[in-house]
Amino acid sequence: MSELFSPEWMAGFAENWNADPELSGALAEIGFNSTIAYGYAGDPAPKGVLVVENGKAVSSGAYDGQSVNWDIRASSDTWDKWLSKPPNMMTLGxxxxxxxxxxxxxxxxxxxxxxxxxxxxxxxFAAMSKVA
Structure with a gap:
């Protein structure tokens, strides 16, 4: 498996994102556009970024200082746990x-x-867990 949030990992995440109609399709229905960063709690900057237009991931890669709408962080242990067993609404809350x-x-x-x-x-999170 590629290193979490590396450009290769983010490309796999984007592919899984687009393959899930309950994710990309549902967001397309509401015209969701966003630049989403992911990384580790306590780090000065996120590691990876996903650009979503009309629900579909249109680009992904390493975070390079771009402006983001979302910057989602967790510890390495928490990410590992969520990748092995994707969280539900209660777990995330x-x-x-x-x-x-x-x-x-x-x-x-x-x-x-x-x-x-x-x-x-x-x-x-389920799309993340499918990245090989």
């Missing part, structure tokens, strides 16, 4: 309230209250 899931940029509370975004957000 507990992760957020206990500080295991951090949003350096973006509003988790607003997103999770919108079922049009919450469902696909949960599905994004």
């Amino acid at each position: 507990v992760g957020y309230t206990t500080g295991k899931l951090k949003f350096e940029v973006g509003d988790y509370s607003a997103m999770i209250k919108d079922p049009r975004m919450a469902g696909p957000f949960i599905k994004s």
